[in-house]
Amino acid sequence: MKKIFVNGYGSIGSRITSFLKDDPEISVVGVGKYSPDEKVSIANSRGLDVYVPERKQDDFSDFKIAGTIESVLDECDLVIDAAPGGHGYKNKIHLYEPKNIPAIYQGGESIMGSEAVSDLLFNSRANYDLAIGKNHVMQGSCNVTGMGRILEPLRDKFGDNLIRFDVTLVRRWADIEQTEKKLSDTIEMTQSPHHGDDVKTYFGKDAPLFVRAIKVPTRQMHLHIMDIRFKDAAPKPSEIHEIFTNEFGVATLWTAKGTKDVRDYAQNMGFNFTDTNMIHIHANMTTSIGDTVQMMYSDDQTGIVIPENHMLLQAMLFEKSYQEAFEHTESIFHMREKKQKLQEYFGKKD
Numbered sequence: 001m002k003k004i005f006v007n008g009y010g011s012i013g014s015r016i017t018s019f020l021k022d023d024p025e026i027s028v029v030g031v032g033k034y035s036p037d038e039k040v041s042i043a044n045s046r047g048l049d050v051y052v053p054e055r056k057q058d059d060f061s062d063f064k065i066a067g068t069i070e071s072v073l074d075e076c077d078l079v080i081d082a083a084p085g086g087h088g089y090k091n092k093i094h095l096y097e098p099k100n101i102p103a104i105y106q107g108g109e110s111i112m113g114s115e116a117v118s119d120l121l122f123n124s125r126a127n128y129d130l131a132i133g134k135n136h137v138m139q140g141s142c143n144v145t146g147m148g149r150i151l152e153p154l155r156d157k158f159g160d161n162l163i164r165f166d167v168t169l170v171r172r173w174a175d176i177e178q179t180e181k182k183l184s185d186t187i188e189m190t191q192s193p194h195h196g197d198d199v200k201t202y203f204g205k206d207a208p209l210f211v212r213a214i215k216v217p218t219r220q221m222h223l224h225i226m227d228i229r230f231k232d233a234a235p236k237p238s239e240i241h242e243i244f245t246n247e248f249g250v251a252t253l254w255t256a257k258g259t260k261d262v263r264d265y266a267q268n269m270g271f272n273f274t275d276t277n278m279i280h281i282h283a284n285m286t287t288s289i290g291d292t293v294q295m296m297y298s299d300d301q302t303g304i305v306i307p308e309n310h311m312l313l314q315a316m317l318f319e320k321s322y323q324e325a326f327e328h329t330e331s332i333f334h335m336r337e338k339k340q341k342l343q344e345y346f347g348k349k350d
Helices: 011-020 038-045 054-060 069-075 087-099 124-131 142-161 195-203 237-243 259-268 301-318 322-333 335-345
Strands: 002-007 026-032 050-052 078-081 103-105 136-139 162-172 188-190 209-216 222-230 250-253 279-282 287-289 292-299
Touching: 002 011, 002 069, 002 301, 011 026, 011 038, 011 301, 026 069, 038 050, 050 054, 050 069, 054 069, 069 087, 078 087, 078 301, 087 103, 103 301, 124 142, 124 195, 124 301, 124 322, 136 301, 142 162, 142 195, 142 222, 142 237, 142 250, 142 279, 142 292, 142 301, 195 209, 237 287, 237 292, 250 335, 259 335, 301 322, 322 335
Parallel strands: 002 026, 002 078, 026 050, 078 103, 103 136, 162 209, 250 279
Antiparallel strands: 162 222, 188 209, 222 292, 279 292, 287 292
């Protein structure tokens, strides 16, 4: 059994520990906390030991803590770094590398520039094998992960007949549980979003992919609008939908009127954290005109990267084949079952 330490207990840390407890091959030795707040007590109530930076121990005098992050790292085989963006690089330099501990980093970090945490941005659909046995790997962000789940199957099917992808990311303002984060009454435009360059690290640096992004005042998922141009006449919408019939983590929905419909269904069905952990193609919005297919799909924000983290740790720690890792992840996340339920509930009406 391998021992995992989750350094951070926010949106990602709380989710990944919830699923890892069901993995018989994994033992979570604890979680790292940097701020003395109610999340310490929440972690304890869920049976998790909490560790804090040595220099901050006195700040946690009102909470139950198990020790220091520096000491617990000596007991673990891999760290899932779930710290806020930018802190992962500092943790790599000051904590993980000195102790020679493998680590997974999240989408707030970078694989470019002087503060790169890795030379590999992971997407299980595109480059699983490259992560096998590596010590430091960055998991792509939710938007970057979502684009991979759509782009790679399209490339597998149509290859050189694809000539251009134009993607507009309509991003949510905050996660569901980030109630302290106020939704501003504005549509915010992002100049030079990183998402396109991130996707090109696994899709190909010369890929004809063009991305723009806006942020809107909602907590209910991201929405991607993708225009796909072909050399010849574009396929019918039904041909596009067929590609994703057996794709991991992609559900095809017909009657959802908005992202909140999908989230409400996930809540009613008792899905963990009201996450579906997948992409939802809004099939009624797929159109084919001339040489272009336009499609829209919603992206389950933070939830989508949790099974990806699980796939990644299996490559790094256990050096499993893709199929072995996929089946093990499926046994814990039950993605096929969720997909079936979503597609039946939001199915095409005669």
